[in-house]
Amino acid sequence: MISFTPSEEQQMLIDTLHKFAESELRQQAHDCDENAEVPMSLIKTGWEIGLLPASIPEEYGGFGEGHSMITSVLALEELAWGDLGIALNMLTPALFAVPVLLEGSEEQKHEYLRRFCEEDFYPATAAFVEPLFQFDPFEMKTTATREGDTYVLNGEKAYVPLAEAADVMLVYANEGGQTQAFIVPRHTEGLSVTKRESLMGVRALPMYRLKLENVRVPAANKLGGEQGANFTRLLNYMRVATAAAAVGVARASYEYARDYAKERVQFGEPIAHRQSIAFMLAEMAIDIDGLRLMTWEAAWQLDKGQDATKAAYLAKLTADDVAMQVTDRGVQILGGYGYIREFPAERWMRNGRGIATLEGVILL
Amino acid sequence: MIDFTIPDDIQQQRKLFEMVARDVMRPIARYYDEHEHEIPWEYVNRMWPLVKMEWAQRVTRAERQLAGEKKEKKEQKSGKRKYYPNLQLVHMVEMLCWGDAGLYLCTPGPALAGFAIDAAGTPEQKVRLLKRFAEGDPKWGAMAITEPGAGSDVSAISTTAVRDGDEWVINGEKIFITNGWLALEASDGLVVVWATVDKSAGRAGIKSFIVPAGTPGAKVTKREHKLGIRASDTAALVFEDCRIPLDNILGSPEVQRREDKRGFKAAMQTFDMSRPVVAAGAMGVARAAIEFVKEKLAEQGIDIPYGVPKHKLSAVQRDVLEMEAQYKMAWLLTVRAAVMTDERQPNALQASMAKVKAGKAVTWITQKAVEILGPLGYSTEYLAEKWMRDAKINDIFEGTGQINTLIVARRILGYSSRELK
Numbered sequence: 096m097i098s099f100t101p102s103e104e105q106q107m108l109i110d111t112l113h114k115f116a117e118s119e120l121r122q123q124a125h126d127c128d129e130n131a132e133v134p135m136s137l138i139k140t141g142w143e144i145g146l147l148p149a150s151i152p153e154e155y156g157g158f159g160e161g162h163s164m165i166t167s168v169l170a171l172e173e174l175a176w177g178d179l180g181i182a183l184n185m186l187t188p189a190l191f192a193v194p195v196l197l198e199g200s201e202e203q204k205h206e207y208l209r210r211f212c213e214e215d216f217y218p219a220t221a222a223f224v225e226p227l228f229q230f231d232p233f234e235m236k237t238t239a240t241r242e243g244d245t246y247v248l249n250g251e252k253a254y255v256p257l258a259e260a261a262d263v264m265l266v267y268a269n270e271g272g273q274t275q276a277f278i279v280p281r282h283t284e285g286l287s288v289t290k291r292e293s294l295m296g297v298r299a300l301p302m303y304r305l306k307l308e309n310v311r312v313p314a315a316n317k318l319g320g321e322q323g324a325n326f327t328r329l330l331n332y333m334r335v336a337t338a339a340a341a342v343g344v345a346r347a348s349y350e351y352a353r354d355y356a357k358e359r360v361q362f363g364e365p366i367a368h369r370q371s372i373a374f375m376l377a378e379m380a381i382d383i384d385g386l387r388l389m390t391w392e393a394a395w396q397l398d399k400g401q402d403a404t405k406a407a408y409l410a411k412l413t414a415d416d417v418a419m420q421v422t423d424r425g426v427q428i429l430g431g432y433g434y435i436r437e438f439p440a441e442r443w444m445r446n447g448r449g450i451a452t453l454e455g456v457i458l459l
Numbered sequence: 460m461i462d463f464t465i466p467d468d469i470q471q472q473r474k475l476f477e478m479v480a481r482d483v484m485r486p487i488a489r490y491y492d493e494h495e496h497e498i499p500w501e502y503v504n505r506m507w508p509l510v511k512m513e514w515a516q517r518v519t520r521a522e523r524q525l526a527g528e529k530k531e532k533k534e535q536k537s538g539k540r541k542y543y544p545n546l547q548l549v550h551m552v553e554m555l556c557w558g559d560a561g562l563y564l565c566t567p568g569p570a571l572a573g574f575a576i577d578a579a580g581t582p583e584q585k586v587r588l589l590k591r592f593a594e595g596d597p598k599w600g601a602m603a604i605t606e607p608g609a610g611s612d613v614s615a616i617s618t619t620a621v622r623d624g625d626e627w628v629i630n631g632e633k634i635f636i637t638n639g640w641l642a643l644e645a646s647d648g649l650v651v652v653w654a655t656v657d658k659s660a661g662r663a664g665i666k667s668f669i670v671p672a673g674t675p676g677a678k679v680t681k682r683e684h685k686l687g688i689r690a691s692d693t694a695a696l697v698f699e700d701c702r703i704p705l706d707n708i709l710g711s712p713e714v715q716r717r718e719d720k721r722g723f724k725a726a727m728q729t730f731d732m733s734r735p736v737v738a739a740g741a742m743g744v745a746r747a748a749i750e751f752v753k754e755k756l757a758e759q760g761i762d763i764p765y766g767v768p769k770h771k772l773s774a775v776q777r778d779v780l781e782m783e784a785q786y787k788m789a790w791l792l793t794v795r796a797a798v799m800t801d802e803r804q805p806n807a808l809q810a811s812m813a814k815v816k817a818g819k820a821v822t823w824i825t826q827k828a829v830e831i832l833g834p835l836g837y838s839t840e841y842l843a844e845k846w847m848r849d850a851k852i853n854d855i856f857e858g859t860g861q862i863n864t865l866i867v868a869r870r871i872l873g874y875s876s877r878e879l880k
Contacts, residue, residue, distance in 0.1 A: 096541055099795050102460045165461050231768045327766070357872060373868035373879055380871050381812045385788035388795060392787075395463045408765045409784045 099388070101169055109169055115144065116177025121439075124178035127299035128442055133184045138216055141185035146170060146459065147192050148212040155196075156209035162196055164332065164394035167459040168339035172387070175343025179446040180299030182340070187256040187300075189459045191219035191265050194276060194329050200320035203278065207263070221265040221276075222252035222305050223333075223455030232267070232274060232330055232455065237307060239268035239277060239317075246270075246277055246317060248285075248310040254456055258288050258303035265318065266307065267326075267455075274326040276318035285310040296445030297453070330454075331393070331403045334411040337457045338390040341414035341450040342383060348425030348443040349379040356428055372428060379421045386410070386417045415451035422447030469547050476551055479505060480558025485842075488559040491690035492845050496682055498645065499690055502562045507597040510568035515593035517577055521585035545732065545797040549739035553790075556743030560849040561690030563740065564637060568592055569600030571733055572642070572651040575667060578732075579710045579725045588669055591647060598648040598672075599641035603633040603696055611862040613727070614662045618654040618698065620708075627668060627708065629654055629676070629701040637856070639694030640679045647672050651709065652698065653726065663720045667709035676701030687848030734810040734857055735796035738817035741853035742790045745821040748828035748846045749782050755832060775831055782824045789813070789820040808870040811863040818854035818863075825850040 101109060119137060127133045150166070151157025174182035192211045195203055210217045225236055237250025248268055258264065258281075265276045279286060285308040292302040318324040353376050356367035366372045393406035422444040426433035433440040483505050491499045555563040569576065569592045576588050591598055609615040618631025629652060633639070642648035649671045657664035670677050681695035710725065753763060756775065763779050764772070772780070792813040799806035825847040829836035836843045854860045869879050 096462060096466060097464055097543065097546065097794075097798055098460055098462050099798060100461070105461075229768075229770055231771065233767070330766070353871065367872050367874070368879055370865070370868070370879070373872060373874075374864050376871060377815070377864045377867040380867060381792070381816050382788075384795075384809075384812060385792050385816060388791035389784075389787055391461050392463050392791060395461060405765045406787075409780065409787055412780060413784045413788060 099391075101165075105166055105169055108166065109173055111144065112170055112173035113176070115141070116173055120174070120177025120181050124181060124299070124439065124442065125436075127178065127181050129298075129436075131298045132301060133181050133299050135216075137181065138185055141181075142216045146186075147189060151192070151196060151208050151212055155204050156212040158212075162193065164335060164397040165391065168335060168342075168390050168394045171336055171339035171457070171459050172343040172346070175340040176347045177343075178299065178442075179340060179344050179449065180297040182343075183256060183297060183300045183453075183457060186457070186459055187261075188217055188219045190221035190223075190256065190456070191263065193332065193458050194221070194265055194318060194324070195278075197332065198276075198319050198324035198329060200318075202315070202320070203318065207278070217262065218257055218260045219263050219265075220255055220257050220261040221267070221455070221458075222255045222258070223267050224252065224254040226251060226253040226304065232326075235267060235269040235274055237266070237268040239270040239275060241270070241314065242311075244314050245311045246314060248277060248279070248307045248312070250307050252305040252307070254292060254302045254453070255288075255305050256300050256302050256456060258305055259291075259301065266310075270317075270323075273323070275323045276326070276329070277312055278316040278318065279310060279312050283310050283312065294449070296442070296447075296449045298445075302456070327404060328397075331407040332397060333455055333458050334407040335390060335393045335397060335403070336459055337450060337454050338386065338393070338407075338410040338414035340453075340457050341418040341447070342387045342390060344443055344447045344450070345379070345383050345386070345418050345421035348422040348440060348447065349376070349383055351440060351443075352376065352379070352425045352428040355432075366428075375424050375428060379424055382417045382421060386413050389413055411454065418447040418450040465550070466543060466546070469543065469550050472547065473550055473554055476554040477557075480554055484555070484558030484562050488562065488690075488842060488845070489839070491559075491562060493689075495684060495689040496692070498641070499562050499565055503565060503567050503597050507567045510566065511593055514568060514573065514589055517573075518586055518589050518593045521582045521589070524582040525586055543798065543801045545735065545800040546794065549735055549793055549797040552736050552739040553743040553746070556740040557747045558743075559690065560740055560744050560846075560852075561688040563743075564688060564691035565641070567597035567599055567646075569598075569649070570638065571602040571729065572600030572649060572669075574732065575602065575651050575726065575729050576669070576709065578729060579667070581711055584669075584706070584709065588649060588671075591649070596646065598646040599638045600648050601636050601638045601642035601650045601694075603636045603639065603650050603652045605635045606632060607634055611859060613653070614665065616653055616655055616665055617658070618652065619658070620654040620656050620666065620668055622656070622705070623702075625705050626702045627705060629668060629670065629698040629703065631698050632680075633696040633698075635683070635856075636694045636696055638692050639696050640682055641692045643670075643672050643677060643694075643696065644679050645692075650677070650696065662723045665723045665726070667726055668703060669707045669709060670698070670701060670703055674701055674703060686851060687845065688852050728807075730858065731805075731807050731810045732800050734814040734863070735793050735800065735806075737853060737857040738789065738793040738796070738813040741817040741821035741850065742786065742793060744846050744850050744853070745782075745786050745789070745817075745824045748825045748843060748850075749779070749786060751841070751843060752779060752782070752828045752831055755835070778827055778831060782827055785820040785824060789816040792816050808867060811858070811866040811870070814858060815860055815863045815867060818860045821850040822854050 148157040149159040150162040240247045261281045266279045267276050287306045289304045356372050359366050389410040393403050393410045396403035426440045426444050429440045432438050620627045652668045655664040676699045679694045680697050683693040796809040796813040828843050829847050
């Protein structure tokens with residue numbers, strides 16, 4: 096029955112991830128952003144929490160009861176609260192594992208999911224975005240053409256996380272007007288990494304451009320097998336995940352600004368004593384709570400097997416705006432300190448702007 | 460466990476009220492907008508039997524309490540079955556305001572006054588005062604807080620209650636009282652009046668008093684003409700040496716002590732319950748406007764797509780999506796606040812959050828609807844312009860958007876009203 100309280104298990108997970116985010120991600124966020132990389136040791140620590148095996152059923156090597164999007168959005172919020180760049184780095188394998196779990200054929204689940212339940216970080220990724228102003232996930236320019244027992248992929252992809260190091264990736268392509276996903280081993284002939292993206296935010300996450308020139312994969316590598324996958328459903332999951340990350344980034348910025356405003360004294364009293372500041376904070380808090388509820392509702396619909404297209408889309412649209420507005424105000428409330436890279440507010444603003452662009456790069 | 464399932468009985472009740480909203484309210488909405496101060500009997504008579512039944516149950520409960528029976532242990536007894544009276548209420552109000560916000564406010568019954576009496580009154584008071592709402596002809600209750608000099612600042616109330624033997628003598632002026640005329644002069648209702656027994660005691664001195672219709676010295680001096688919700692009665696009341704029985708002070712005997720702040724606190728807590736309800740009303744108006752805009756656009760072959768990239772949306776489609784997103788956000792905040800009331804969790808913060816968002820959202824959504832509909836939006840041929848006028852009140856009554864933002868700010872910062880003025 097109706098409730099807005101996470102289950103006990105979910106609350107334990109939130110607490111664990113919060114501690115991890117506070118003691119690890121927050122501590123290293125600045126350096127990871129500046130150095131544009133995340134130390135492997137940190138990624139391994141995150142891997143050990145076992146988020147993926149927890150949602151992979153036993154028969155495929157995990158220890159979970161199956162995927163719960165509600166649990167995922169709770170986890171995403173906490174990790175993104177720590178640092179979006181590092182979080183996405185850690186979660187990159189989910190871009191492959193979760194679609195296989197949700198839409199893969201039995202063979203594909205047996206073949207691949209086990210790899211995400213091992214002790215070592217398994218580098219897998221997905222190539223979703225394309226380097227076009229008018230990018231439309233339903234009308235991808237990358238094509239997949241059936242030739243006998245193989246698919247031939249051609250096109251250009253952008254924002255592919257960890258593409259260089261990946262062992263295998265899911266490539267989204269247009270097959271006769273429909274978006275489908277194809278499992279492509281990293282070192283397949285014709286697949287080349289052309290450059291590393293240089294982005295305004297989420298700099299801790301190495302993302303790459305890819306070129307696909309007559310890349311051939313067996314027909315059995317189409318996600319979901321012969322009948323393919325329900326791409327709209329997958330996209331709904333990605334949108335909800337992106338909205339959940341937005342909640343985390345916005346909350347980080349809001350909480351920091353709130354605490355700062357209570358300590359920063361001007362004209363003899365904390366600036367939070369002024370309505371101009373206090374009202375900004377109140378509006379930030381309201382928008383974050385509202386966005387979180389929209390995200391939860393869409394996630395709940397997904398878990399229920401309902402068509403969540405509208406809820407996921409509205410949550411994502413709202414997330415684009417809330418992430419930007421809240422992190423912008425986070426910078427504003429800190430004044431000059433907000434603009435200095437030694438402080439986290441400007442990083443959150445750069446990362447918050449990414450929410451509108453990073454659809455297809457965030458999933459759990 | 461996070462769950463958005465709406466209980467079956469609430470879904471069914473929504474269907475019932477949707478019929479009332481569509482078949483009874485919508486057809487007369489324009490008439491009562493243009494005939495301010497007329498009582499909308501079509502609607503009142505339809506609702507009165509339902510209202511009577513609801514209050515009859517509450518009175519019976521109070522009678523049993525009075526007879527010394529223990530409180531019903533309904534919730535524990537029935538095992539898994541949980542009750543969500545506030546969730547039910549916000550769903551009902553949303554639907555009725557989708558029908559018409561002005562007419563909804565004319566719903567007979569004690570409304571806020573009733574909830575205050577039911578929450579803070581003694582069993583004897585509940586039976587004596589609420590019985591009238593469980594029988595006979597339609598009656599109204601009203602809550603009289605606002606004064607010319609006391610709006611958001613409730614502690615500035617200057618209406619006085621002075622004890623004189625077995626009676627309280629009330630003197631003062633109240634304004635902007637919803638259903639004040641209906642309660643005091645048009646029916647055998649009652650008004651809950653907030654007055655101070657000791658100005659020097661500040662908030663602790665403020666108590667609630669029940670003035671029944673027909674009490675000498677209580678009268679309606681003005682019925683307002685408003686921007687919107689014109690079907691709703693908004694009155695100015697004056698109390699001149701108005702005498703009521705001693706036990707018409709709301710609550711237990713201790714509450715009557717001057718230094719006891721519980722009376723004020725209890726009164727303020729009714730806002731935690733009522734703000735989500737007002738927010739829900741706002742959402743009903745917002746939904747009406749969104750549905751109408753979508754319907755008119757669809758007639759022109761313009762559909763609202765869910766899922767396409769932003770560069771493929773027209774400006775109008777983008778506007779409608781934003782309206783829907785704002786609606787969704789405000790509605791979920793409202794539902795959360797109501798469910799928290801039902802779960803008996805403190806929800807002052809969440810209630811004010813919902814109120815702020817809903818007031819702002821409905822004002823913007825209905826303005827946008829008028830804009831998108833162009834010449835037809837501005838015309839009284841359709842209800843869009845009326846909804847825009849009706850909507851604005853939601854950003855004002857039950858605490859303006861600003862005072863509720865201030866409450867949110869104080870709560871999130873942990874500040875007193877002295878630290879954050």
